[in-house]
Amino acid sequence: MTTPAPIQPSRKRAFSLNNPKVVPYVLVSPFVLYFLLVYLYPAITTVIMSFQHLDGPNSATFIGLTNYERMWSRTFVQAVTTTLRYTVWDLLILVPVPLLFAVLINSTIVKAASFFKALYFIPALTSIIVAGIVFRLAFGTLDTSLINQLTGLIGAEPRKWLMEAGTGNFVLILLTLWRWLGVNIVYYYSGLQAIPNELYEAAQIDGANAWGQFVHITLPGIKPVIIYVTTLTVLGGFSMFTESVALWQSANPGGIGRTIVGYMYMTGFNKNNMGMASTVGLVLLGMVLCVNLIQLWLMGFFKKENG
């Protein structure tokens, strides 16, 4: 760069964007800009805002830790509980169940497997709001609503499914499972395809049964995918909002199904308390990072070099 070469072209070449040393920086520069603008700057602002009281976009007063002290209302705690419970159920169902299906699809047991794989993916293409309409109707409050009719066949009393916390959260999980099953199957399937067949053949020669092969070959082979799916599920669970809106709009009866993000939206945009909403957002961030770190540590991610 500082070569005193008097000849114009060579100096130009040293500065050139075509220089192989410079090219990678040009290529990744959009991401760096994006990171600074869309993540880092807003993240810093969020921290600052969490110590402020904001009236409108341009007037802010620092109020110390007041937001952090006043945050612990019953509604907030309820939203945290709802989110945590939802995430746990999500993990318990959406991590293992699609794996079972992916293993079946990838095996020689099921015929027309790729047809099923393609079909299971279709729910993911629909908008949750649109699909939620059908779920709301099916689990409607009427005695003649679809699910009440079906449960009536086995002699159960009609229920107001979406008006009770237990059943309401159940429908929420059902909607999520309906939509994400196929997606996770595809993730797992792509991981299973990458496991070389010779490993299974060798295991069979050694006399390993199907279960043994699953535990000793399949599971270690798709561990990265399991980590990936778990991370996505944790993220999806903690940031869930649309599913809740699809089932209740913003009128959650008694706060049923209202998530942290829902609470944040309500505080920031309906009650116009941006400072408090930022505080809630930071709590959410803290929770997600904790869970992710624990999960990565459990999976032994830090033991080897990440590749």
Add this chain to the structure above:
Amino acid sequence: MMIIKPKRNNMKHTILTVLATALMIITAILLMIPFYFMFISSLKPGEEIMRYGLSFKIDPGISSFTNYTALQDYREGIYWSWYKSSLITMGLQTLIGLFFGSIVGYGIAMYDFKGKGAIFTIVLILLMIPFEILLLPLYRMLIWTSTVDTYFGVILPYIVPPFMVFFFRQYVSGLPHDLLEAGRIDGCTDYGIFFRIMMPIMIPAYGAMAILSCMNSWNNLLWPLIVINTDRKFTIPIGMGTTITPYGNAYDVLMPGAVAAVVPIVVVYLFCQKAFMAGLTSGSIKG
């Protein structure tokens, strides 16, 4: 996997096949049922659904396509404005995301440079951060730059999607690196190599990411809801949401609207399904 030898375990294999296939078929039916209801309900008068909810029966007496023509006229054709908004944001978000996502992912995978590790670590961390927590400051940013209520505002947070950077990085890691040297010897600039040689090779990856991006955008609710104020510029999820009110839901609009919103993306998916699966599989996820 689980290659069970047919000769030795014939009986066991047959039973397993029957059970597994039954499970697959039942699951398929359960997953498809909502679409069935969506369609038959779109043919019924709204009051019918309001009064009795969903029912399996198709009643030819009260079923017709009049809801679909009514949808055209609903609030002077506002549904098609929503449709247009959804298509515009989907197209912009996908094209821009694919372009930058692939360039950055390629840069990280193909070159060795100082700071590479740091950048990839940031990508991984961003994959774990819910973008939702940044809504408020991002919204204030839009206010300051007067981009509230614009499509640019809607796509701003998705210009270089971290999940695409991650995917393209994984994909390109699996490609032969000597392509770069070969291109240089042929006299291409490094950018020329990317656009002329690499981009065509990455077509399966573009296909897979295009579908995921379209899905995300088509379904996105929270951020467009915050950014867009004019009701003609609403995207479909926001617009459909406005027809659900405490005073009763406009099922005559909701149901045909739901079908019309689902059909195009499912058709596109069915056509590109093979390429999509192949693309996802070839970029298989590594730690």
